[in-house]
Amino acid sequence: xxxxxxxxxxxxxxxxxFVTTPLLVKLAQRTKLFDLPSSRKIHxxxxxxIGGLAFFSAIFIPFTIFYFGMCIxxxxxxxxxxxxxxxxxxxxxxxxxxxxxxxxxxxxxxQ
Numbered sequence: 861x862x863x864x865x866x867x868x869x870x871x872x873x874x875x876x877x878f879v880t881t882p883l884l885v886k887l888a889q890r891t892k893l894f895d896l897p898s899s900r901k902i903h904x905x906x907x908x909x910i911g912g913l914a915f916f917s918a919i920f921i922p923f924t925i926f927y928f929g930m931c932i933x934x935x936x937x938x939x940x941x942x943x944x945x946x947x948x949x950x951x952x953x954x955x956x957x958x959x960x961x962x963x964x965x966x967x968x969x970x971q
């Protein structure tokens with residue numbers, strides 16, 4: 861059961877990256893959300909700024925699948941692990957970093 865949950869989480873993560881990355885590149889092209897090359901940057905071509913969205917969804921959604929799968933496998937209530945400080949810290953920390961990145965993109969795109 862644990863192997864099945866891990867395989868499903870991996871496949872969902874891979875599928876999300878495979879599908880969302882090209883979609884986000886097209887969205888970046890339409891909305892002009894690119895980081896342009898300059899002397900202070902290492903990339904030589906315009907790079908989409910919203911790649912973190914694909915990364916966050918590829919981590920957070922499989923993490924959620926793994927979390928629910930483990931709660932079911934261990935016969936625990938769904939809220940059990942959410943009250944553990946380490947799990948809650950990972951979830952809240954990743955969400956905070958993601959939201960900060962989105963705000964940085966929106967502020968940076970106005971310039």
